[in-house]
Amino acid sequence: MFSAALEKWLLEKIGAKKKDGSYKTERVIAGPQGVEISLAGPAGHALNFCSNNYLGLSNHPKIKEAASRALESYGFGMSSVRFICGTQDLHKELEDAASRFLLTEDTILYSSCFDANGGLFENFLGPRDAIISASLNHASIIDGARLSKARRLVYRYDDAANLEARLREAEDSEIKVVATDGVFSMEGELAPLAEVAGLCEQYGALLVVDDSHAAGFIGENGRGTAEYSGVHEKVDLFTGTFGKALGGASGGYISGKREFIEWFRNASRPYLFSNSMPPPVAAGAIEALEIVSGPEGADRRRQCMENARYFREEMKSRGFKIKDGIHPIVPIMLGDARVAGGMAESLLDEGIYAAGFSYPVVPEWTARIRVQLSAAHHKEHIDRAIAAFEKTGRKFGAI
Ligand SMILES: Cc1ncc(COP(=O)(O)O)c(C=O)c1O
Known part of the structure; x- marks a missing residue:
């Protein structure tokens, strides 16, 4: 029952936000x-x-055309998760296109990058493992890490020496994962990925990079911050969004090692328990990748x-x-x-x-x-x- 006490609590919280300037209109x-x-x-x-x-693709005529063609031939929605009856050739095509673009072995789609990050850690990390997370990471990495039972450590986002100290602290952990945004979106700063990747190699840690604010436009071919830093092949998993440079609609991905992606298709909860990307959005994202990979991109x-x-x-x-x-x-x-x-x-x-x-x-x-x-x-x-x-x-x- 919606009680008077709960109503009072909600109104007080909203009032406090208005007062401290953090209320969002x-x-x-x-x-x-x-x-x-x-x-x-x-x-x-x-x-x-x-x-x-x-990249100015949010209202690009070719992307709109691709989306409306897909709307006509594939319909509006899938009414299903991927593994029941929610996988169209379009979804496979988009996953292949993303893997080709990112030079990875395979890619798995999510409804958003928030979901991709939310579904990344919990399914393969337990109490004997550690997630070492950059201090300014996006909320979805923080939440994804919270969902897992792994030990959580935080390093200063731009400080490799501090990361090394955390890696030493976690030396006894079985699996160590370093997770960082490629670009810290409140600062407009790129992660020091060359140093981060070097330390991951030295300490045997997996490296996860969320390139939501980089995929499509940072680096010579737009592959992102790891390409820009010359360490593209050292990243184990990339996550990113189709909701920013890559068409601007919605959808997210994890891309990387084949075995990881196969495991996520079987164990990543936001993938297993949430609807497929709508066909027009998938088709638009395929076209966005096509543009980004060519001379116009x-x-x-x-x-x-x-x-x-x-x-x-x-x-x-x-x-x-x-x-x-x-x-x-x-x-x-x-x-x-x-x-x-x-x-x-x-x-x-x-x-x-x-x-x-x-x-x-x-x-x-x-x-x-x-x-x-x-x-x-x-x-x-x-x-x-x-x-x-x-x-x-x-x-x-x-x-
Ligand atoms: C670094 C980062 N990761 C993830 C997300 C979430 O992406 P999406 O909008 O696809 O959920 C964002 C969006 O703000 C982001 O900036």
């Missing part, structure tokens, strides 16, 4: 995802600088990285505080939560949509506005954003 986009978006309500049109649409990658470089340099030259890096996630460090929140609102008044983040999403006094560049941004868009940042930055005393 959702802006409504009345139209497709893209650079120029229409926001429902008074905000009107805006330039979007906060989506994960890194290479052009889009170059454009995305060039846009990131340009924005980073111009903003720095205007006095904004930005961590060094190459990634199209660019956090503008502001410190005070009120400045980040106020500036984000003022930016929207200038037609620039970028999200402010503050505690508890990021540590206290490290509030920021996180800008995300896309291959679909033109120089004029970026220049407008920079001008708006300059104007609002002065107003709020950030520069």
Whole structure:
């Protein structure tokens, strides 16, 4: 029964979130995802600088065509999990395409990367094993690790010496797994994978990399952060999403050693007990991989990285505080939560949509506005954003 006490508790919790600034509201986009978006309500049109649409594929005509062809010939949904009657040739095709793209032996699909990470650890790790997790890892890795009975250790995400100390601590564990995001999404920083992979080799640990914010556009061929760091073949399992650069719809994967994937098909709970990816989404993701693997993908990658470089340099030259890096996630460090929140609102008044983040999403006094560049941004868009940042930055005393 929904009691008065529970209602009171819920309302108090919601009230506390509103008070501490962590309450989340959702802006409504009345139209497709893209650079120029229409926001429902008074905000009107805006330039979007906060989506994960890194390659600008979310509304790509070829992907939409592939999805609508699949809708006609394969229908809307599967009404089944994969192992009962939910596997179409499309799902196998997407798994093969992902393996070819990532140069891995096999791939297993999930409804999301959250599910992929949630279903990764629990089925093969027990109390005698250890998961060593980077401190800024995505919530889904943290939750996946919590679901397992393995010992859990955390290392500072950018500190190889600290990882080595944790590996030493876990030396007695039977299986050791180091799990890291390829890109830490609040920082726009790449994991130090060359060092991490070297340590995994030295201490006999498996390496799992979640490349959700890298697959498709980081590295020469877009294979991700391990390709960028020259250690692609040293990663045992990659996880990632089709919900960001690779089409932007939804779906996730684990890709790697054949035996692992075969085991996951038999023992990974979010795969076994959740519906198949919808056929139009699978077909769209196949087309996204096709684009990313060809010359158009290479052009889009170059454009995305060039846009990131340009924005980073111009903003720095205007006095904004930005961590060094190459990634199209660019956090503008502001410190005070009120400045980040106020500036984000003022930016929207200038037609620039970028999200402010503050505690508890990021540590206290490290509030920021996180800008995300896309291959679909033109120089004029970026220049407008920079001008708006300059104007609002002065107003709020950030520069
Ligand atoms: C590093 C990382 N892993 C996993 C996910 C979850 O991906 P999905 O949206 O496919 O569940 C995200 C998305 O925010 C992410 O940033």
